[in-house]
Amino acid sequence: MQRGRGKAKVRRIYDAPDPDDGIRVLVDRLWPRGLSKDEARVDEWPKSVTPSTELRRWYHGPDGEYEEFCRRYEAELADPPAAEALDKLRALAAKGPLTLLTAARDPDRSHTSVLRRLL
Structure with missing residues (x-):
């Protein structure tokens, strides 16, 4: 399954690599x-761009809600180590195709x- 613009x-990381993937980045x-x-x-x-263990547990728990997860995750990405790693991903994406890989069953x-x- 492939998504992107x-x-x-x-x-999904379990899909066979594709020649059009470009740089393959595991984001789990x-x-x-x-x-x-x-x-x-x-x-x-780049593990620093992945959601924290606490946030993942909250999202997959009984109180987890997607929109709130997105808000909290964006806040985590504003922290300096994550922001730096995100900037590096932006630079890689600017150079050519970039594929974000995940084991999530529903990447959307x-x-x-x-x-x-x-x-």
């Missing part, structure tokens, strides 16, 4: 289960939609 697109904090690094073909893994309702919008 412009130079940044989102794909944890390495995906059952996938070797050779199979994944990840070029970058995950942090990847926020990242893609900010790029």
Whole structure:
């Protein structure tokens, strides 16, 4: 499954790599289960742009709500280490195709939609 507009697109990490992916960036904090690094073909893994463990747990818990998750995640991305890593992703996207990789079952309702919008 492939989503995207412009130079940044989102794909599930479990999908086979595509020649049009360009730079492949894993944007999950944890390495995906059952996938070797050779199979994944990840070029970058900037953990500082991933949602915090606390935010992920809140979102997947009983009180988690997508719009509030997006607001809280954007606030996390404003912190200096995350903002610096986000700027690096913007620079990579400006050079050519960039693919954000995630294990999320529904990338449209995950942090990847926020990242893609900010790029």
